[in-house]
Amino acid sequence: MxxxxxxxxxxxxxxxxxxxxxxxxxxxxxxxxxxxxxxxxxxxxxxxxxxxxxxxxxxxxxxxxxxxxxxxxxxxxxxISLVPEGRKILPQLTVEENLLLGTFVGNENFESTLELIYNLFPILRERKKQIGSSLSGGEQQMLAIGRALMTNPxxxxxxxxxxxxxxxxxxxxxxxxxxxxxxxxxxxxxxxxxxxxxxxxxxxxxxxxxxxxxxxxxxxxxxxxxxxxxxxxx
Ligand SMILES: Nc1ncnc2c1ncn2[C@@H]1O[C@H](COP(=O)(O)OP(=O)(O)OP(=O)(O)O)[C@@H](O)[C@H]1O
Ligand SMILES: [Mg+2]
Missing domain, CATH: 3.40.50.300 (P-loop containing nucleotide triphosphate hydrolases)
Known part of the structure; x- marks a missing residue:
């Protein structure tokens, strides 16, 4: 299809x-x-x-x-969800706040999606209260992908x-x-x-x-x- x-x-x-x-x-x-x-x-x-x-x-x-x-x-x-070049997470917000921003286009089951994403990226669960800028480059990329997935694209x-x-x-x-x-x-x-x-x-x-x-x-x-x-x- x-x-x-x-x-x-x-x-x-x-x-x-x-x-x-x-x-x-x-x-x-x-x-x-x-x-x-x-x-x-x-x-x-x-x-x-x-x-x-x-x-x-x-x-x-x-x-x-x-x-x-x-x-x-x-x-x-x-x-359709785009993870832009250069990641573009919000450095002042925490990991979890960055993820929740991903739901701005609407996702009624955002809590279960968040759980799914934390299971996919255990490191983001560990760091959920940390601000974005404190993550390594790789972790920021995971966060950017996680945020895009929050909309269930x-x-x-x-x-x-x-x-x-x-x-x-x-x-x-x-x-x-x-x-x-x-x-x-x-x-x-x-x-x-x-x-x-x-x-x-x-x-x-x-x-x-x-x-x-x-x-x-x-x-x-x-x-x-x-x-x-x-x-x-x-
Ligand atoms: N805002 C812009 N205004 C004018 N030209 C632009 C703009 N952004 C990109 N271009 C031009 O468009 C062409 C394609 O750029 P594009 O960013 O799509 O390439 P790319 O394949 O993504 O490259 P890269 O791997 O370096 O990211 C380039 O010649 C670039 O200079
Ligand atoms: Mg490019």
Whole structure:
């Protein structure tokens, strides 16, 4: 079942067109990897999906509803949640306050969701009264993901979750993403520069280069592609 579909999307900032003719599909239950170098357009694509940027043309459909022109809060309420690049937790608030902020779009069962998130990230339970800024980078990333999960999203968008983390924490974040897929059946679209690890956890992938998709396919096909072997995996 198709959950998210982008048809021929052009998007960018004012006169600067970044995304050119992007068409992608995300089926329910998939983990889709969105790969590309600095400036390829990954963040622009995620911002366009959640309504922070209005596309110049093209269509975005989520669970059979056209969301192309909807404002961000309405798109959030339909069940799309973005964990932005650079985490952006509120450093002055406690861990628990940060998590509860995630419910602003509405979640009637927020207490049980909070419990679920604490079980998923025991470290956040331990630190729940601590202020956000006192967490390590990896813990802040967990908190940012936990906050996005507080809305019980149907689709979770992750913008470079491994950015700036130590190799050990990078492993933990990728393990967590696999767990979300396996145990919670969360559908995920993950933008990353960590090509190898993203290929490992994804069902299908898209490669962006200067705002266009230059390669797409199932994990097995992507691994075999010469482009990936040469350019991305070295
Ligand atoms: N607010 C903005 N105004 C104008 N141009 C922008 C703006 N934000 C990004 N861009 C440009 O859009 C292009 C794509 O940027 P984007 O942030 O989407 O790339 P990215 O793939 O997320 O890169 P990175 O991996 O470094 O985060 C770049 O050329 C960038 O300079
Ligand atoms: Mg980016």
């Amino acid at each position: 198709i959950m998210l579909q982008l048809d021929n999307i052009y998007s960018g900032y004012g006169k600067s067109v970044v995304l050119k003719d992007i068409s992608i599909k995300v089926d329910k239950g998939e983990v889709i990897g969105l790969l590309g170098a600095n400036g390829a357009g990954k963040t622009t694509l995620l911002k366009t999906i959640v309504g922070l940027l209005k596309p110049y043309s093209g269509k975005i459909i989520f669970n059979s509803v056209e969301i192309t022109k909807l404002p961000p809060h309405k798109i959030a309420r339909l069940g 149907k689709l979770l968008l992750l913008d470079e979750p491994s950015l700036g983390l130590s190799p050990k924490l990078v492993d933990e974040v990728f393990k967590l993403i696999s767990k979300l897929k396996d145990e919670f059946s969360t559908t995920i679209l993950i933008a990353e520069q960590n090509t190898k690890k993203t290929i490992d956890i994804s069902t299908r992938l898209y490669f962006l280069k200067t705002g266009s998709i230059v390669l797409q396919g199932k994990k097995e096909d992507i691994e075999k592609s010469d482009l990936i072997k040469e350019v991305y995996l070295g």
